[in-house]
Amino acid sequence: MHPNLYELSFLLLHLYFAAFICTTGASSPSLFDGNLELPGGSIPSVSLEHLDPTLPPALPTQTPHCSQVVLQHDFADTVGPKPASANYTHPSDCPFPWTRVVLELSVAATDLQESRVAAIWIDGAEVLRTVTPIPMARGAFWRVHKDVTRYTALLRRLADGGGVISMMLENSNKVLPGVFSANVSLHYFRGPVDDSGSKSMSNAAHLPLDPFTAIPRTSSSPSPSPTGNMDPDFGTPTAAKVSAPRANGAFRKVYATIDGKYVGGHVPFPVIYSSAINPVFWAPVASIGAFDMPSYDLDLTPFLALMLDGQPHEIGLGVCSALPHWLVNANLHLWVDYWSDAVQAGPVEYFVPAIQMNRNAEWRNPDGQSEIGAEGLERFAGWVSSSRGNLTTEVRHKIKVKSQVQVQNRGAVTQIDFILKERTMVTVMRGNQWLARAQTVMDAPLQVQTAIVNAAGVPVLQKTRFFHQLMEAVSLSEGQAGSTTTRELTDRQDAEGSAVVGGGWGSGRSRSSYQYRDGSKCYARNVATAGGAVIQDRKASCFAVADDA
Template sequence: MSVIHRAGRHGLWAGLFGCVVACGASGAIAATSPGFNVGSANVAIADPPVPRPPGKACTVQLFSGFTFRDFSDHPYSYAPPTGCGTSWSKVVLEADFSVTAGRQFDRTASVWLGGANVYFGTTQEPSATVSPSWHIERDVSDFASLLRNPQTGQAILGNVVDGTYTGVISGSARLVFYPANVLAPKVDAPDAVFPLSDGTAGGTVALNTGTDQLSRTLTLPTNIERAYLDVFAQGQGGDEFWYSCVPDAQSTEAQSCGGGAYREVQVSIDGQPAGVAPVYPWIFTGGIDPYMWRPTPGVQTLNFLPYRVDLTPFAALLNDGKPHALAIGVTGANGNFAVTGNLFVYQDPHRKVLTGAVTANTLAGQPAVASVDNRLTDNAGVIGGAIATHASRSFRTAGYVDTSRGRIVTDVNQTVAFDNTQSFAIDPSRYLQGIDQLTTVDSTTKTRQGPFGIAVTTETHVDYPLKASFGTTFDGAGNVTGAPSAVTQGFSRSFVKKVGGLVLYRSDVDNSIDTADTLAFTNGAVSGHSGQRSTQVFRFKDNLGSCYGRDVVTAAGVLSAATDGGDCARGRNTLLWFTHPDSSPDTSRTEDPGLF
């Protein structure tokens, strides 16, 4: 097998040759055992660590021992590592957080560098006797162009500490750099990143209605070959439980929030639709019933993943040297969605100006519209039935650019579907609501280089399932007696990259949690809980031999079991260093349209 790659860049096969052929088994790392203590009430999650390449690493501390007691700024300064050069195979963000025992809400946490978001998530709630701590890891190699120069940054974690809310949150963060070497070549990172945030220091932007937008006018390089927008959209305030909301006309009858249940991110360029992103139903550690999430929070709760929108078909438009307004909106927003994004671009190293054209955009004529089937009934004050919300559309965007390596044509076809069915049972003895929701995305991208180039195809399928039931029960006097809750939440992503019928790479990720608890009430206040249990299952496999499995089981608020290696050969977790087992965006090796 021969290996060919552009100078200064490498792709899937170059990385594989350097690792599998040259370094054999040493190119794979075995995941550590869970390292959790059965019986512990501290945070325990099944998510995989970021696989690390071989070689000695350099660490740069971003901040240490920050305490978050209010909504003040927490700035810091960054300088590139010394003795590690500027050619890295991987860069990993590591962060550690904790909160003192007591009473405290879940809080949104984010880390910014040069105005760009490098971490977004929420915090674990404490209890009167438990001071939880947790560890975060993110592959931030795509920010290499930003990390080569000194930057200012800030950590944002608004908190309230007073006589009622006593939990003080602390945090530290660092970047770990792995210099490129013969076994771990330089990452094929984007050439530039352009943040979409709240000002030069960074920060999310609040969208309160479906017409609000986060919009930034950018004058971009004129030699863009590829462009990707990583999007975060987190529901807060009135939209924290957006998946439980019903149309305004039924909100009083259903005793639920209004605005409907349909949410979708809209991406536009100069006012014209250019892409969409599904909204993941993240549930905070205080959501629905806080005891359900102790000690294992919901899927991605502590560490959100962005959704990557491929804007490559619009590269020719972005290359014209004119300013362009890139905007993010949330269809159906009805309270507060915190949004941000990062635009990553790859540039032609041999031409300063690329020409081309946008050849198709059927999304432009497709507004985001959901249909609602209301089957609620009211029989003398006893309410039952369901409200179903459905939306689905297919669209195509396509374009080309003429580069130093010939014409590159990109054709994106995508189908996005949303289904949410809410059932209700409301009478003098109970209020029960059930949710059965599923968001799916099927995306196929074909890329062809030159008049006789072979088409490289990537196929991605994403599922965001959510099933939940919650409510309250009442005695004959109308007093609340209990509140049973149960949630099953998932995230799955299948990815295939192929040339013709030859599969170059395939990966499958599945992350799910099943949890339940029942609150007890005395005189209208929570007096206890019972039946807490949860199971988180994480699975990752690819066609190169990587495999990761972990199961975490809790009961009565403590860890009861944790096992590694589920569904892996010999029950052993093995991850090649360049994989993304968490399903974070992976442009450099799996989405690169090149063959090598």
Template sequence: MAASCIHLVFLLCLVPAATVASPHRNLRKSPVDIAAAAPSPANASPPTTFYEVDRPLRPPPGSSGPCSTLLLSGSFAYTFTKPPATAAYSPPPCLAAASAVSLAVLEWHATCRGVQFDRIFGVWLGGAELLRGSTAEPLQNGVVWSVSKDITGYASLLAAGNSTLAVFVENLVNSQYTGVYYANVTLHLYFRRTPTRPPPAVAPADLIVPMSRGLPLNDGLWYKIQNATDVVSTSVTLPSNTYRAVVEVFVSFHGDDEFWWTNQPGADANGPFREVTVRVDGVLAGAAWPFPVIFTGGINPLLWQPITGIGSFNLPTYDVEVTPLLGKMLDGKAHVFAFAVTNAVDVWYVDANLHLWLDPGSTDTAAGLVSYVAPEVAAATTSSRTTASRRVSATGWVKSSYGNITTNATQTFHFDNTNTNDGETVNQTTVAHAGVAATDLAGVLYYSVQTRQSFPLLLDSGADQVTVTHGLEETTVATGRWSSGPRYQSLRNTQRSSVAGASRGVRQTYRYEATDGCYLRNVTSSGYSIVSDQSSEACVKGPLR
């Protein structure tokens, strides 16, 4: 296990990386060694800006704002076994109603100077996690970075009333690791000129139920999963007028499983395959096959300066539709939501938020299960290759004031990992498809959302060079009478980072196309400098495909 703040086990964080990393892989380097090999830019007094390539967040046309509120400003030095930083939260005066919010953005802005590992951090409101990310691994002259996350889906939580904002940065400061993280958390709100409610079911949820550890505690609010048999759970009693339910899963991997995708079949008992499962009262509701995020100190920090790895500053979340299972949950009793990680090794951090849509036209809805299919994972392993596939499908009906609507939710997954040269070369691809379709008794389509994701990853490492080619590809098509017309969006985010002797750099292409807009950015770095950076919002809008 490496001594990194993205490793959330206190005692092991005190051990230098070289003494605890797997003997056949060196995927962590000490910041002290990196500083000696590649010091900060010459004569650099201002901090260096690091960033993750992403598209700018724009409010819908005709919106007013922003209305900006500083939620918390804090410093994070030695934080192990200490409580999160907290601040009282009440809805900003400009927020009159959740239905009026057209865009909500949570901004994290932080700085650090000195010698330090990268560290994991989380932001929670009322126990519901809003943002999880890795900090930048600082330079001696300092580093600054910002994250902007769209949290419009939490509009009801933002407007709900008085609550507590909690921020936890797991950090270690001593005579060797001197970096203290200073962070501001700000909320930016935009509003519709006319506060009309978006269509049902596809609007932000009416209620957000946190599935995390509650305050007070001396740690982050996430649950810890330390092995393949660990199961963490929470009990929830659903409102009797619920008509749609989605579990949003937050997950990150640290310690001995930070580089789970490099595990070699046979040589590593748990192999390279990982699956996060979501169960309701013991029944598999769905799964998340994680994107292989590489944190800012992972493999070689020089790969991620100043452009960081995909998802490193803003870790992805994963949605599991549980609407078809509402038939067993609308009885006024508490039901157990449980999370586990297949083949896990110490340590995974998991929590979740339950998004619930409530029927304004009734106090009670009725529901029932029509069909359910969830065979075991189909997996195969050879000496150098691991493959796996999974399908989960459930259909159920819900009768509300909107009618009797039947929802089918399907997930399919495919995983292929080839590992050669004792982990020096890894070629992995995960493909996930999630589909949700809701129709009434006459066959009228109320909404359909079909999403396909692909996570390609290629690691090629040797004694004098390391190259990581990383990608996130996602296509979503939404349609139906509640979907405000057919909508399409596609993202192709490809990054190639390399270090060879004294030469290092990143080439990244980010292309987003949608029915209502697009964004294209090509950026290239060499050392600490950006040598080419071209962006455009004038590209051809994506068609409905």
């Protein structure tokens, strides 16, 4: 990687990776608010449309100026082949500039299939990673929308053709009758855009420095291997590697390096795979983050001094305390200062103490308990002298993780508790006065309880109760006397049900509650399901939310 670095004034690394939980869990006092109550009445037939009730405020509400399908493909037995690709050209009736670009992935399953991981690339830059649900009936379908405006510079570069849109949807080693038919579309908006609140909530704590240009560059191209994109140092997992001990239990951290120097990382939000725990839980409402898997921003501006010597540099990715097989990818966004003949930069602070880890375990096979706690605080700062003057960017990032597993009754009862807290603050200063500040606070508790039930002449059942929540608040401030905007969301799921051990049958019901607020604008949605069908779907505006409070 060797761009025109002397003009470089701002860097942002956008991390994509898969963090799945595939586990079981069970009874006893917990974070649950008593029994899970759902609306009464008759149960309708299984829903064909699978839903993701999150993030509608992040998308425009009006009709796009123009739209086009950029890729169509039927994915059947797709273990091994290269990703499906199509040449990209701009829509003739909708030239640049655009104020917003939204990607839409629509998929339909013709018959029985299993859940799979999929990804979409724009000319090698990954813009979406997603998980397919398990079709509960023939003709099941779903849609995923994602704001990809930050990649408009990449789309502009493809104006004269030559670029491609690619999609990989790995299938199964099994020969199953179902085929995933996928359409990828781009919707282009021009003029003022009513987005009902804001840009995407997740990972908003970076400060775009207009009028610099963001140039996304990717760390790798779509991989034809069955494992998808991953850190090449990890290689393909072997049976020996998969069975290796996990010394740090549930703690994982994905991080980036520049020439081997650590430059930041995140503990991943645990996304539940759509066949995990009890597949009926995720029919037809996806688990949190499954349709649009969380990605993470690392502000690398404090490290520009490492990059401005005119030499090639290596950006690396890694995972702490994990098995070798992880799907990891990143896009590098560069802001170029066209009003400076040269950009200078230097370091100010580099504080990365070791993460404090506490581990306790007491086991009397098979019962017992183990607990893992981790805390970390890191600070980076560096100055950049450009056409904006001499600015110092400071990044502060704090994490706290606690994981506990309890097994009782000769292995029949299990409870898993996981709590993740992160706080990130990015501040831009001129001298001793700060000009802009962005702060993101995230809290993500998870609990799974399971109990194995044995009865003579009756198949063994696993009864499960589940709780998962994402709470995130983002505040953006302009100067010490300037305005501050705050955006908050709470996304919660509760579920309970039973499944035959080994598969074959399951029942369950779930409740998904999503609330979003941005100043005077807000949105709420509550979806209740039972037996694979939606039995309640309520949406509310700010006024309705206030009336219910």
